[in-house]
Structures are given as C-alpha cells and as structure tokens.
Amino acid sequence: MGWIWNKNAKDYYIVDQKLTTGQNPTMVTVVTPVYNAEKSLRKTIDSVINQSLGVDQIEYILIDDCSTDSSREILLEYSAKYANIIVVFLKKNSGTPGHPRNIGIQLARSNYITFLDADDWLDPKGLEVLSSILLETGDDYAVGKTIQVTSKGMSIVGEHESCKERRRESPFSIPHIFHHLGPRARMIKTSVIKDNQILFPEMKFAEDKQFFIDVLTHCLTISTTAQPIYYLNRMDNQDSRLTNQTNIIQKTNCNLKVINHIIKKDLDIEKQKMVLNRLYEFDSISRFFHTPHFQKTRLKRVYYYKFNQVLKTTKKLNYEFSEEFFHPMNKVVYHLFRDRKYKDLENLFAWEKKEKIKEVIIKDNLPYAVVPFLEDKYKYIRVPMHSILNEEYIDKYKYTLKFKVFGDHIDTLSHGLVRNSNNALLESILPLYIDTNGNGTLELDLEALGQLPAANYSIFLRFNDYLKINIRKPTPGKNNYHYKNRQFTFYDTIYSNIGLKISSIK
Numbered sequence: 356m357g358w359i360w361n362k363n364a365k366d367y368y369i370v371d372q373k374l375t376t377g378q379n380p381t382m383v384t385v386v387t388p389v390y391n392a393e394k395s396l397r398k399t400i401d402s403v404i405n406q407s408l409g410v411d412q413i414e415y416i417l418i419d420d421c422s423t424d425s426s427r428e429i430l431l432e433y434s435a436k437y438a439n440i441i442v443v444f445l446k447k448n449s450g451t452p453g454h455p456r457n458i459g460i461q462l463a464r465s466n467y468i469t470f471l472d473a474d475d476w477l478d479p480k481g482l483e484v485l486s487s488i489l490l491e492t493g494d495d496y497a498v499g500k501t502i503q504v505t506s507k508g509m510s511i512v513g514e515h516e517s518c519k520e521r522r523r524e525s526p527f528s529i530p531h532i533f534h535h536l537g538p539r540a541r542m543i544k545t546s547v548i549k550d551n552q553i554l555f556p557e558m559k560f561a562e563d564k565q566f567f568i569d570v571l572t573h574c575l576t577i578s579t580t581a582q583p584i585y586y587l588n589r590m591d592n593q594d595s596r597l598t599n600q601t602n603i604i605q606k607t608n609c610n611l612k613v614i615n616h617i618i619k620k621d622l623d624i625e626k627q628k629m630v631l632n633r634l635y636e637f638d639s640i641s642r643f644f645h646t647p648h649f650q651k652t653r654l655k656r657v658y659y660y661k662f663n664q665v666l667k668t669t670k671k672l673n674y675e676f677s678e679e680f681f682h683p684m685n686k687v688v689y690h691l692f693r694d695r696k697y698k699d700l701e702n703l704f705a706w707e708k709k710e711k712i713k714e715v716i717i718k719d720n721l722p723y724a725v726v727p728f729l730e731d732k733y734k735y736i737r738v739p740m741h742s743i744l745n746e747e748y749i750d751k752y753k754y755t756l757k758f759k760v761f762g763d764h765i766d767t768l769s770h771g772l773v774r775n776s777n778n779a780l781l782e783s784i785l786p787l788y789i790d791t792n793g794n795g796t797l798e799l800d801l802e803a804l805g806q807l808p809a810a811n812y813s814i815f816l817r818f819n820d821y822l823k824i825n826i827r828k829p830t831p832g833k834n835n836y837h838y839k840n841r842q843f844t845f846y847d848t849i850y851s852n853i854g855l856k857i858s859s860i861k
Contacts, residue, residue: 367418367458370434370442381439382412383482384468384545386459388452389417392473393424395588400433400440402476408483414465416441417473418455421448426473453555453562456538460548468545470538474588481584485542488578492522495574498541499584506590508777512539518821521579526571527626529579530819531681533633536567540585547573556616560602561609564638565616568630572622583780603646607661610638614668624673631672632679639665640685644704659697666692683737684724691733699729712851715741715827722761739763742795742816742826744853747845752801752838754845756814756853758826760793764818771797772815772823773804773855781807787816797826801838804857809841812855813848825852 385403389396403415417440419427427444434442443458456470467486471477478484481499488497500517503510511517513535526532547553551573555566571577614634622630639662643649649658669676680686684707691700703726714725715738722741726734740762747756760768771785783804789795795816815823828847836843837860844856 384463384465388455395474496577754799
C-alpha cells in the first residue's frame with residue numbers, strides 16, 4: 356500500500372492515489388477529521404459503510420491529523436478494503452478540526468457533502484434520508500435529528516431543526532436555526548460551499564459555528580426532517596468536562612472573531628439581527644455566565660472584561676441588539692451589567708441555578724418570575740409561558756389534567772407530550788384542547804401509555820413547533836392508578852411540575 360505526496364497541497368499525503376483513478380462520482384461525500392480516535396473509529400466508519408444508501412454512492416474522506424495511537428493503522432485497513440474510502444495523512448498536526456475538514460471539502464467530488472466526527476456515528480438510514488430530501492426538493496441544505504448519547508441516556512440536540520418536516524423554506528423563517536451549529540445531521544450541496552469559497556476558519560473553537568453560519572446565509576431554501584440522522588457521543592465527554600469550564604475565555608475570543616466576521620459580511624439587517632442574536636444572547640450571555648467556572652472563580656472581573664469586549668462590537672450596529680433577545684432574563688443580565696450591578700448579576704445566576712421552584716406571579720394576565728433580592732426595577736422577570744394545574748382526575752382509564760396557561764404564545768400551543776426522562780426517542784403525543792383564554796385540557800390514555808417501557812416520564816405542553824413548558828402542580832401529592840399490568844404514578848417533581856412514573860406489576 357502506498358502513500359503519495361500531493362504536490363498541490365504541500366501538507367498532506369493521499370493513500371493509494373484513489374483520487375486519480377477516475378472513479379464514477381458518488382452522491383454523497385462524508386468528511387471525517389481523525390485525531391487519536393482508535394477507541395471509536397471503527398464504529399464511526401462502519402456506520403458509513405453500512406448506510407442504506409449503499410457504499411457505492413458514498414465517497415468517504417478521512418483526514419488524520421497526525422494521530423499518535425493506532426488510528427492510522429485502522430484507516431489503512433479500511434482503505435485497503437473499500438475503494439470509496441479515501442484516507443489522507445497530514446504531515447504536521449494542525450491543532451484544529453477546521454483544517455482537516457477543509458481538505459475534505461477541497462477533495463470532495465460528490466453532489467452533496469456532510470460531516471461526521473470520529474467519535475460519533477450515523478443512523479443506518481441517515482444519508483439516504485437527507486440525500487433523498489435534497490434530490491426531491493432541490494434545496495441547498497437539509498438537516499435532521501441529532502441524538503446525544505451520554506451515560507444517563509439519550510436526548511435531542513437542537514429540536515428546532517428536527518421538530519417537524521419542512522420543505523423549501525428560507526432558513527431565516529426558522530427561529531433558532533443559527534443555534535447548535537455543530538457539524539452533525541446536516542447535508543449541503545457541495546456547490547454551495549465551493550462556489551462561495553466557504554471554508555472552516557482554522558480556530559480552536561467556534562470554527563463550525565462560523566462555517567455553518569456562512570453556509571446558511573448562502574442557502575436560498577432548506578429542509579428539515581424529524582427522522583434520526585446522527586448520534587453525538589458524549590459518553591466520556593460530559594458537559595461538565597474541563598474544557599467547558601476553563602476555556603470559556605478562549606472560546607469567547609473565538610466568538611469575537613465570528614462576531615466581527617458577521618458584521619463585515621454586511622448582511623440585510625433582519626438577517627444580521629437573527630445571526631448576531633445567537634452570538635450575543637446564546638454564546639455571550641447564556642453559555643458564558645452559566646458555566647460552573649463563573650460561579651466558582653474569584654476572577655470574575657476577567658469575565659466582565661471579556662463581556663465588555665463583546666459589547667463594544669454592538670456599537671457598530673444600527674439597532675439595539677438586546678431587543679432581539681428571546682429570553683427576558685438575558686435582557687436583565689445585560690441591564691445589570693450595563694448599570695454595573697455586578698454582585699446582583701452574580702447572585703441572579705446563583706439563584707437561577709439553586710432555586711428549583713421559583714415564585715411566579717401573574718400581572719395583567721402575563722407571568723413574571725420574582726427575584727426577591729433585586730430592586731423593583733429588575734425584580735420581576737417576564738416568563739414567556741407558564742402553566743398551572745387546576746384539576747386532575749381519572750375517568751374510564753383516561754387521566755385528565757385541566758390547567759391554565761399564561762404567556763405570549765398561547766395561540767401556538769399544539770399538543771401535549773409524554774417523554775421518557777432518559778430516552779427522548781420514547782415519547783407519546785397527546786391531543787391538547789385549549790381555548791383563547793388559556794384554559795386547557797390534556798387526556799392521557801392509560802391504554803396507550805401502557806405501551807411505553809417502565810420508566811420515569813416528563814409531561815410537557817408544546818408551543819412554537821418545538822418549545823416546551825411543564826405544568827406546575829401547586830399542591831404536592833401522588834396519584835396512583837393500576838391498569839392491566841401497569842401502575843401509573845402521577846407526582847410532583849423537584850421543580851413542582853407534574854411527572855409520571857410507569858411501573859410494571861408482576
């Protein structure tokens with residue numbers, strides 16, 4: 356088996372000259388950067404080889420960034436066995452997944468391209484689902500469901516992009532479409548990337564964020580699907596991992612580069628608002644101040660200095676950026692910082708994390724969370740939606756909840772949802788009856804719920820397609836019901852919401 360020196364690139368080798376053999380073009384190119392991935396690499400590669408689309412329709416480019424474990428040996432093994440697996444070895448470690456992905460883009464010859472990290476895997480039908488949608492619609496981009504796998508179970512990442520079937524829609528018609536922009540569960544026309552010369556910036560953080568923002572702003576129409584596409588492996592890489600705590604300042608430096616990149620693009624102002632809101636509200640407030648490191652460190656002034664750098668970029672804007680925030684609490688955080696009430700800001704985040712059952716009051720038929728230690732100017736923070744249980748009872752094996760909903764989006768409430776607390780793929784959709792005043796009813800059919808496995812379940816109301824709220828139970832207590840070989844226990848959770856436990860009866 357030979358390695359060849361690519362004279363056009365200077366920094367990588369291609370194994371066995373596969374790109375020069377004149378193979379017929381495939382439908383989809385999958386690009387995987389590899390670095391010391393020996394533990395997961397076989398599962399990742401096998402998930403591509405075993406796609407229902409057929410391996411003959413897949414060009415699989417794997418770029419090794421100078422691994423020091425057995426990753427290269429594994430790659431050589433697969434390259435020798437499969438003609439459509441193209442292995443690239445970098446001469447020097449790049450230190451970022453952006454550079455290997457860019458090489459994959461440059462080498463890609465298929466109509467469509469998608470990305471897969473070396474510790475994740477694809478659903479067996481994932482590539483067929485996305486490519487079929489793009490063939491049918493002619494859209495520039497399609498995205499489906501990402502399932503995050505941890506030691507505690509499975510959850511859905513970015514539900515906004517997989518909550519329902521959409522076809523031929525502007526990306527700017529989908530709220531939050533610029534959130535959760537990792538290289539997963541999405542397929543793009545290769546021409547969109549190459550014709551617009553879009554590449555991953557070679558940064559340690561936020562490279563995928565900038566890349567997919569650039570992609571989406573060049574897409575005329577996109578599609579979304581509720582079908583599972585991608586499994587995100589977080590078994591050994593939990594959210595509390597060290598990098599999320601200690602590198603937040605480095606991440607913010609990269610976010611500043613992305614912010615300035617977007618401002619220089621001079622987008623239409625409504626598009627600019629939507630893109631930058633993700634970077635200001637989501638990255639620079641929600642993710643920035645919610646880190647455990649912020650709560651523990653004595654050097655909070657470093658956070659404030661860095662946040663002030665972010666705020667300086669807003670002076671280049673022709674609108675008040677905080678008016679675009681989705682979450683009212685984030686606007687309060689911004690105002691506290693602007694008014695130099697740093698201790699109140701710190702206490703607010705500590706309270707938000709510690710106080711499980713927050714007091715909510717209704718004023719003018721709208722809900723407000725009460726922050727007891729803040730002065731009146733900040734004390735009442737609007738809650739977008741809030742629901743309170745009025746009555747619960749069982750009749751003919753149907754458990755009925757009657758409740759009242761307050762908030763801004765009552766007219767978008769669509770259905771109820773019972774979802775397994777440890778496996779978001781196990782759920783049951785419930786019919787929702789609600790009037791214009793927010794008086795609602797959910798009926799839980801014990802026969803239907805009995806088909807679900809024994810486990811704990813959360814009960815939600817759905818609004819705005821993908822957002823969820825719980826139903827608050829004002830008085831504690833449990834209700835137990837037996838039906839066939841199941842026991843159904845409706846109880847109040849630690850957050851004073853209604854929960855359900857399904858148990859088997861022997």
